[in-house]
Amino acid sequence: MSAESSSTPLQTVHPISFLIIGGGIAGLACALALRRVGHHALVLERHDMKSARGDSGIRLPPNLTKILFHWGLRSALKEKALISHTILFATYESGDYLGSQVWSQDVLKETRGVFMVLKHAELYDILYEAATRAGAQIRHNAEVVEIDASEREVTLASGETVSGDVLVGADGEYGPSRAVVIGKQVRGSPTGLAMYDTLVPGKYVPPHLFKLREQNGVYVAFGDGRAILAYPVGNKEEIAFQFYGPDDGGDGKFGDAPSMPVIDIASKVDPRLQPIVKNARKATRITIRDHNDLEDWVEDDGRLVLIGEAAHPFPPGTIQATAMAVEDGAVLAKLFSHLSEERQIESFLYAFQELRQPRTRSVRASEFGNAFFMAMPACEQSRQRDEGMRMLGEKGLNVLEGGDGEASGAWDEIRTVFGYDCEDEADDWWVQWGLLRERALGRQADGEEDEDGDPAAASSAFDFSAFTVQVSEIATEAVSEHDYDE
Structure with missing residues (x-):
């Protein structure tokens, strides 16, 4: 599969509304991903657009750029971003040169992505334009002050209430979404x-x-x-x-x-x-x-799910912080592209959690190690x-x-972290477990009994809120020369 595709992804046959709390990179990427598969997306961002765009640099590793390429954003990125192949190392106090790391073209071809550097504001603009063009609604100066997960609605500072079928908390480690899921504000x-x-x-x-x-x-x-x-x-x-x-x-x-x-x-x-x-x-x-790893990213009594820094706060400035947030949105959308009935929503939310937690915990631990290795x-x-x-x-x-x-x-790290394809993992989950569950439920609806003669057992055996998904982080898909663009 090419790292960039203009083809339309699988479309849901049961569109629902996602209310995304937080309009940073995580929220915009999630909105774009959900619109790509046919769901409705409304993003609520507490800042004005200028503040939300930010004024800093950002690094994009291959596991992130391959997603954006696949979403058709290669040309937009090439206009703004610089492709980087080299890391130069020196000492802080004297500036003595220690050496360099040059990522080979063969290595990057296998990951199906590239290293890029650009301004945070430039990446924000690219995702904002793509998301709105795809039909996402994005509201700035819309600060969420209260979340009622059981009613699937939020209250804004203005007093307005807004609701959706699923609430997505993309408002960072200090936002209200994380506090609702944990049950209190935790500052780490x-x-x-x-x-x-x-x-x-x-x-x-x-x-x-x-x-x-x-x-x-x-x-x-x-x-x-x-x-x-x-x-x-x-x-x-x-x-x-x-x-x-x-x-x-x-x-x-x-x-x-x-x-x-x-x-x-x-x-x-x-x-x-x-x-x-x-x-x-x-x-x-x-x-x-x-921050301690959260056991749950899904609120117990409602349809509120955390993504990005709200789910797994990374050390600031590390290369994978943004990548993990975009991967979250991509996986959530991939799973919900298969939505055909209301009853599947909770199962898909818990499947998202089980798919993403092992990946983000491993990478987050590595990024903390890298930050303290440097300093x-x-x-x-x-x-x-x-x-x-x-x-x-x-x-x-x-x-x-x-x-x-x-x-x-x-x-090894390149193969497991940079070569990982989160959308492929979501597709694999559907083939290995999602379809299996739907077939089991189909048999139950047709009156078919399980091996012990209990027609209800087929359904209860597939409770994804208590299911552990084993994730392989090795990218195995080979690419041809024409799939890679320096």
Whole structure:
């Protein structure tokens, strides 16, 4: 199957209305995915459009870009995004070069996607235009202040009530949807790190980082309890700059107004980066908190399901945070493309939960590890990290592959994380379990008894609210040369 398709996906024969709480990337992607299969989608976003678009950079891994390509958005992305193949590693305090990681074309062909970097606002615009063109309704300045899951309705700050057949909570880790499912507001545990997010005019890139712009590369600097991520965006006219540093005990989240001068927080940085630090716009401070994995993403007494950061908060700025949110919307829509009767709704919601939880828990744990790997305090382990990379870099080898090439752990991660196709997994669930359940219910309706002579047993044996789905994260579908576009 090509990574981009203009064909119409399977359409539901029983359209229902989805009320999506939150109009960020997760909410827009979910609305687009649901409209693609024929359902109605209304998105409620509490911010105005300018605030919702955001003002930062974003990285798109292959498991995300393949979805957007499949949704027919390749051309729109190529107009705005830069394709990136290289990661450059250095030390934070001195700027000493440690080495690089260059993803080979053969590797990316197997994943059926590419690495891309662009502005958050640009991705927002692409999804907003596609979703509205597909027929989704999107309302800004529509803040949800109360959710009644049993009645499937929400109350806005204006006093207006809005209802739907299914409520989708895409309003992040601090939104009301997560609190309703948990039963209370939970803010997570401080990790000791915060991330500061900003953009820098490209003219302030120092000479030793010109290669960053030429190769659309991602620059990573490791420091003592600090780290930097930087990459070109906006047709290389700006640099997305993300600084990880000690948490000063404050609070902050995406959507907050920029408030922190970068020069006040990026202490002890490589002197050659001072032009960036001095000329960066004020940064938005985002607290990095750790949250326990939720047992349930579906509210017990109603049709409210969580997706994206509301279901599984990731460390800010990590590469898979956005990808997991878009995968959620894609899987939810794929499952509901098979909706033919009202009775299936709850089963599909629990199937979504069981499909997505193993995937997101594994990837989320890995992303937390990556964030603290970058900002590791000075110790023997951090010295070994830097020295090991430096030795591989001096040999001209990819520093994340341990010198073992395709046999390395990095290759395994690519196969399992970047090569994963969430829509294929949803299709597999339908073939292996969904159809089986429908056939069992069909036999019951026809009066057919189970092996013990109990006609009701066929139905009760397929209660998906208590069912565990085994998910394979290995992408096995091969692609031909013409399916890949650099």
